[in-house]
Amino acid sequence: MIAIYILWLRQLKRFIRKKTSIVGALGQPIIFLVAIGFGFGPVFARAGAGNYIQFLAPGIIVMTVLFTSIFTGLEIIWDKQFGFLKETFVAPISRWEILLGKTLGGATVAIIQGVLVFLITLIAGFRPQLATLPLALLFLFLVAILSSALGAAIAARLDDMQGFPLIFNFLVQPLFYLSGAIFPIQNLPKALDIATKLNPFSYGVDGLRYAFGGAHVFSPWLSLAVLCSVTIIILSVGVYQFNKVQL
Amino acid sequence: MDIIEIKNLTKKFGDFTAVDDISFNVKRGEIFAFLGPNGAGKTTTIKMLTTLLKPTAGNILLDGHQVTDNPHQTRQSFGIVFQDPSLDNELTAYENMQFHAILYGLKKDVYQKRIVDLLNLVELYDRKDSFVKNFSGGMKRRLEIARGLLHNPKVLFLDEPTIGLDPQTRNHIWAYIKNLNKQENVTIFFTTHHMEEVERMAEKIAIIDHGKILIMGTIQEIISAAKTKTLEEAFISLTGKNIREEAGNAGQNQMRINNKLMR
Numbered sequence: 001m002i003a004i005y006i007l008w009l010r011q012l013k014r015f016i017r018k019k020t021s022i023v024g025a026l027g028q029p030i031i032f033l034v035a036i037g038f039g040f041g042p043v044f045a046r047a048g049a050g051n052y053i054q055f056l057a058p059g060i061i062v063m064t065v066l067f068t069s070i071f072t073g074l075e076i077i078w079d080k081q082f083g084f085l086k087e088t089f090v091a092p093i094s095r096w097e098i099l100l101g102k103t104l105g106g107a108t109v110a111i112i113q114g115v116l117v118f119l120i121t122l123i124a125g126f127r128p129q130l131a132t133l134p135l136a137l138l139f140l141f142l143v144a145i146l147s148s149a150l151g152a153a154i155a156a157r158l159d160d161m162q163g164f165p166l167i168f169n170f171l172v173q174p175l176f177y178l179s180g181a182i183f184p185i186q187n188l189p190k191a192l193d194i195a196t197k198l199n200p201f202s203y204g205v206d207g208l209r210y211a212f213g214g215a216h217v218f219s220p221w222l223s224l225a226v227l228c229s230v231t232i233i234i235l236s237v238g239v240y241q242f243n244k245v246q247l
Numbered sequence: 248m249d250i251i252e253i254k255n256l257t258k259k260f261g262d263f264t265a266v267d268d269i270s271f272n273v274k275r276g277e278i279f280a281f282l283g284p285n286g287a288g289k290t291t292t293i294k295m296l297t298t299l300l301k302p303t304a305g306n307i308l309l310d311g312h313q314v315t316d317n318p319h320q321t322r323q324s325f326g327i328v329f330q331d332p333s334l335d336n337e338l339t340a341y342e343n344m345q346f347h348a349i350l351y352g353l354k355k356d357v358y359q360k361r362i363v364d365l366l367n368l369v370e371l372y373d374r375k376d377s378f379v380k381n382f383s384g385g386m387k388r389r390l391e392i393a394r395g396l397l398h399n400p401k402v403l404f405l406d407e408p409t410i411g412l413d414p415q416t417r418n419h420i421w422a423y424i425k426n427l428n429k430q431e432n433v434t435i436f437f438t439t440h441h442m443e444e445v446e447r448m449a450e451k452i453a454i455i456d457h458g459k460i461l462i463m464g465t466i467q468e469i470i471s472a473a474k475t476k477t478l479e480e481a482f483i484s485l486t487g488k489n490i491r492e493e494a495g496n497a498g499q500n501q502m503r504i505n506n507k508l509m510r
Contacts, residue, residue, distance in 0.1 A: 002352065083329060087334075092350075
């Protein structure tokens with residue numbers, strides 16, 4: 001257990017020391033809020049769907065957590081290349097402890113980043129219901145663990161960063177855009193409807209909207225169940241992949 | 248009982264045999280040099296001895312532990328300095344040491360003192376709070392050696408520990424290592440391409456090529472068996488004059504090359 005703690009702590013220290021990347025990671029959510037949020041706001045209102053910032057903010061927070069977590073998970077590739085992974089592999093701890101430590105570290109970092117973006121959405125005019133904030137944090141936590149584990153599972157299979165654009169454009173981006181983060185997922189064309197319902201992050205976005213007191217599509221229990229079970233599956237796949245890594 | 252007992256050890260990658268049925272022992276407290284040209288199977292053997300690779304066949308006992316059956320006990324018994332650097336550049340020297348201590352389950356009051364002692368030994372104590380990314384190659388190596396010793400291992404593996412270092416630093420590093428071997432009775436198992444380092448340090452030598460042990464013995468025994476004047480001549484006469492291509496896993500070799508370029 002102490003091994004998981006020190007791996008988690010390492011991740012956190014590395015995060016806090018990279019001040020520029022903390023600020024840098026806020027850029028994209030701010031652009032989304034300003035350009036898309038205020039840009040599409042009038043159209044959204046005219047369509048009778050209400051305040052767009054109110055709708056978009058949870059989606060932007062999930063985006064931040066999703067991107068940050070996956071990237072932290074993918075950092076395992078760097079640990080491979082810079083040899084640090086070897087140091088942990090010859091230590092008297094199990095591979096699953098290493099994976100769990102990394103995953104929890106990445107998730108924590110992502111949640112901090114997500115909370116920062118949450119504060120920015122408040123400035124932009126987001127007015128959530130705050131009584132159920134713990135529930136919102138629970139949804140964020142699940143989204144963070146899921147994406148961090150996903151990043152780690154992918155990183156276990158890769159030896160260098162060359163596959164990175166492929167992962168970003170064909171996995172991370174679709175997971176975000178097809179999650180209902182920027183548009184409502186009711187009354188969609190059939191193919192899109194199926195894609196959004198199969199995407200576990202749709203349940204994260206929807207759950208977070210529910211927790212903030214906004215309009216939601218799925219039952220929060222369904223969202224919790226989907227997130228928990230997909231997280232467990234991805235973590236198991238990650239452990240399996242990690243056990244096979246040879247350095 | 249010998250500290251390392253290797254019996255019929257074999258490692259195959261697909262149809263390529265990197266290590267081919269080797270057997271040898273290393274005595275407790277010995278300084279043992281494991282030599283061979285590039286791609287001879289040195290690093291593959293070390294990876295099997297240090298639980299990073301599973302042997303295809305054969306048996307290894309390290310400090311009495313079956314390496315494949317009891318990886319965790321084995322890992323407590325050895326320390327290793329890898330061929331490529333393996334420090335976290337974003338952490339300080341002290342934090343790298345602390346990370347290692349906690350991974351190996353050392354208690355705080357134990358490791359605090361031990362870290363101070365070891366950092367003093369490798370003359371890095373005054374830099375303990377500097378980030379490793381600001382260290383020179385020699386300082387990183389010294390830190391890695393100190394880190395490898397933190398959990399009081401019985402064996403210290405050093406895979407080309409002086410690669411890319413200037414003669415001054417190399418001298419220093421070998422002086423520390425000799426000192427450690429004497430003071431803490433740590434068995435030293437090292438590889439290098441510098442024959443003068445072997446002549447200075449090694450009590451026993453094994454030469455491996457094409458995955459097989461060609462010869463084993465003291466420096467004198469090897470020189471007389473090869474009927475040459477120096478160890479370097481003996482090495483070349485035994486392993487041939489051809490330059491070796493590194494075989495094995497292509498992706499891994501690319502990573503090794505990248506790592507060397509990044510140092």
